[in-house]
Amino acid sequence: MSLTPIGEPRQKITTATIREKKSLHQPITCLTAYDYATARLVDEAGIDIALVGDSLAMTMLGYENTLSVTVDEMLHHVKAVRRGVKDALLIADMPYGSYQADPNEAVHNAARFVKEGGAEAVKMEGGEKRVDVIRRVIDAEIPVAGHIGLTPQSVNMMGGYKVQGKTLNAIEQLMRDAVALDRAGVACIYLEGIPREVATMITAEVEAPTIGIGAGPDCDGQVLVFHDLVNLTFGHPAKFVRRYGDAAALITQSVLAFKADVVSHQFPNDAESYHLPKETQAALETVLHRKQAMRR
Numbered sequence: 001m002s003l004t005p006i007g008e009p010r011q012k013i014t015t016a017t018i019r020e021k022k023s024l025h026q027p028i029t030c031l032t033a034y035d036y037a038t039a040r041l042v043d044e045a046g047i048d049i050a051l052v053g054d055s056l057a058m059t060m061l062g063y064e065n066t067l068s069v070t071v072d073e074m075l076h077h078v079k080a081v082r083r084g085v086k087d088a089l090l091i092a093d094m095p096y097g098s099y100q101a102d103p104n105e106a107v108h109n110a111a112r113f114v115k116e117g118g119a120e121a122v123k124m125e126g127g128e129k130r131v132d133v134i135r136r137v138i139d140a141e142i143p144v145a146g147h148i149g150l151t152p153q154s155v156n157m158m159g160g161y162k163v164q165g166k167t168l169n170a171i172e173q174l175m176r177d178a179v180a181l182d183r184a185g186v187a188c189i190y191l192e193g194i195p196r197e198v199a200t201m202i203t204a205e206v207e208a209p210t211i212g213i214g215a216g217p218d219c220d221g222q223v224l225v226f227h228d229l230v231n232l233t234f235g236h237p238a239k240f241v242r243r244y245g246d247a248a249a250l251i252t253q254s255v256l257a258f259k260a261d262v263v264s265h266q267f268p269n270d271a272e273s274y275h276l277p278k279e280t281q282a283a284l285e286t287v288l289h290r291k292q293a294m295r296r
């Protein structure tokens with residue numbers, strides 16, 4: 001099976017496609033998408049995976065971190081992204097608290113993302129300690145993406161957003177986490193905020209494709225947060241972010257130009273206005289003339 005080059009009409013991307021890409025050493029592309037518009041742009045550009053990340057807590061909803069976003073809030077966005085995505089694999093993030101407490105609840109919540117949201121896989125943070133729940137969700141026929149390293153839902157345990165895997169012990173733990181997820185049968189493993197050298201070792205060790213963010217160039221694929229990519233995140237970007245466009249500048253310029261045109265009566269102009277049909281205009285003028293004549 002040949003994979004269609006980016007930009008050309010292509011096949012539906014599935015979990016099998018991304019595994020095949022790993023085996024063919026073809027880089028996997030992933031971007032977050034949070035609504036219909038970003039979903040269409042990401043999908044139509046030929047990105048392999050549209051991830052409805054819980055980063056939407058900050059980028060879309062203005063929360064301080066990912067901890068407060070709920071299943072219902074996530075679902076609202078997953079449904080919108082579903083309506084915009086045709087070919088990309090649609091992965092939905094399970095938010096904090098929706099899978100840690102009870103495996104039955106985890107299966108129930110994961111199934112909501114599939115049944116109500118139209119997701120094709122769900123993502124959960126954590127390694128070895130999350131394997132039992134991940135197995136249960138996979139047993140319920142729902143593909144799971146793993147996520148290890150700097151896992152934002154553990155921000156309080158990590159004491160901040162810090163690069164992980166910097167000591168030998170930490171490297172060993174990350175390797176155990178990756179291998180445990182791989183053995184559990186995850187569809188892919190997101191590697192976030194770890195040294196390049198560690199990501200390279202994990203990528204060589206596991207069969208599942210690795211998708212890196214702040215994990216160096218040797219992962220099987222790369223993901224960025226859409227809002228980071230186009231400068232809509234209002235802050236100093238992390239070291240691993242590359243800004244490919246400046247949507248903030250474009251939007252600000254457009255908003256200011258609109259404001260100036262309205263204030264100076266330049267918008268809307270006559271060509272941007274609707275007009276009466278000729279006959280109605282003529283009839284209206286006749287009525288107005290008659291009224292004027294009666295007043296005299």
Ligand code: KIV
Binds near residue numbers: 032055213225
């Ligand atoms: O929520 C998110 O956007 C993510 C990616 C950064 C991997 O989990």
